[in-house]
Amino acid sequence: MASKIDSELKSAAVLQQMQQHLQSDAGKEILAKIGFIYQFVIAPKKLGKDDEMFVVDLKNGKVYQGAYDGKPDATFSFVDDDFVALSSGKLNPQMAFIRGKMKIKGSMSAAQKFTPDIFPKPAKL
Incomplete structure (x- = not known):
């Protein structure tokens, strides 16, 4: 069952x-x-201000808003526009x-498997 992601962030549409x-x-x-669980901390303009959390669970095939209940394999922190740019390649x-546009906590080997290839390709208009 897909849960609704309710956010004003541009990243929310990608997720x-x-x-x-x-x-x-x-x-x-x-x-x-991949089989890892990634947590994302995404801020509208500046990290630490109005951050929102999302989880991309690549073990169980779930994406949802909120914090992971446990210890994710890696946590990434971004500003909204940087996440969108990264996810689109x-x-x-x-x-x-x-360049400091992405901060990482957790397993570096898990983090290295986080690439734009895991995201769906944007539909060509």
Whole structure:
């Protein structure tokens, strides 16, 4: 059962698509390949101000709003626009980390599997 992501963030639309994507055959391949639980802390403009939390569970194929009940494999912190750029492939995860646009806590090996490839490709208009 998909839970509604209720947020004003642009990232929320990406995460909502991700939720549907994980139900597809391509999504099931991602689950088999990655199998980690990622938590995201996303702020509208500046981290630490009005942050929202989301979980992308690539073990069980769930995406939801809120904190993970337990210890996620990796937690990423972003500003909304940087998350959208990264998920669409416009921002390289390594460069985002080096430039301080993405903060990581938790397992670095789990974090390294977090790439734009796990996100559904935006529909071509």
